[in-house]
Amino acid sequence: MSSAEVSTLAAAATPRAFKVWRQGAVAVTAWVAVALLISYWPNATRVWPMTQGLANLCLAVAALIGLLGIVGRWSATVATRIRAAGAWLIALPILLAIWELLTAKLGLLPVPFFAPPQALLAVYVEDWPRLADSLLHSALLLGTGVALGAATGFVAGVAIGWSTSIGYWLHPVLRILGPVPSTALLPLCFFLFPTSWSASVFLIALATWFPVTVLTWSGVASVDKAYYDVARTLGAKQGFLIFKVAIPAALPHVFVGLFMGLGASFSTLVVAEMMGVKAGIGWYLQWAQG
Known part of the structure; x- marks a missing residue:
């Protein structure tokens, strides 16, 4: 050695x-x-x-x-x-x-x-049993609303970014409902929906839907046209262009929209629970105040 x-x-x-x-x-x-x-x-x-x-x-x-x-x-x-x-x-x-x-x-x-x-x-x-029950109800309500809003927002954003004819009909909806805070629609939703839970789900979904739709639309519309040209040269059909080119290229915008929608939906969740839901974080705040 x-x-x-x-x-x-x-x-x-x-x-x-x-x-x-x-x-x-x-x-x-x-x-x-x-x-x-x-x-x-x-x-x-x-x-x-x-x-x-x-x-x-x-x-x-x-x-x-x-x-x-x-x-x-x-x-x-x-x-x-x-x-x-x-x-x-x-x-x-x-x-x-x-x-x-x-x-x-x-x-x-x-x-x-x-x-x-x-x-x-x-x-x-x-008071951890009541607090844990409130957190569980809030998580269920938030998850349902965010999932519904994210799914519909993603589909709407891809449709607007890809098709000008669909964008023609959905642009006015975005311009009218987009700037309106979801919490401003609380009285109307509690009047139209059969239960406060369904109204809260709709409001949370609406708060998530707008940023996801806008940023998904922006991501699809901003994809480099050269990607489509190369794919078409190789024989790609329209479905391939949407699912294999447009959507993957727009995913960074989609995740930013999800992040923004989650923040807006959480604020809507607390306000909606304070107004009418029988369990949750907002309800717990109201109950703790007496």
């Missing part, structure tokens, strides 16, 4: 020097400091439930970060992921401390409108 091979084996057998993860150490210190702040700084206005529970949760987060830092010593995957989140692990306890100081400790923000973090934790712990 050569001297180079011996030195290589010796280097491999020698344990690596321990490198301190500085961001992790700062994050652990920050979470422990927040826990001490929550535990020992007296509340300004009232004794909030789950104050000590929130402090214990902060200590648990600090312990978890420290444990992951130790595990990352032997796992490159864990080390890479946790080091990438190091800045956030420091920023979150700072934001939590500011929130705690402004609400529970100093009382600078009015309590009915700005609840301290331990009050939210108490709701999650004490």
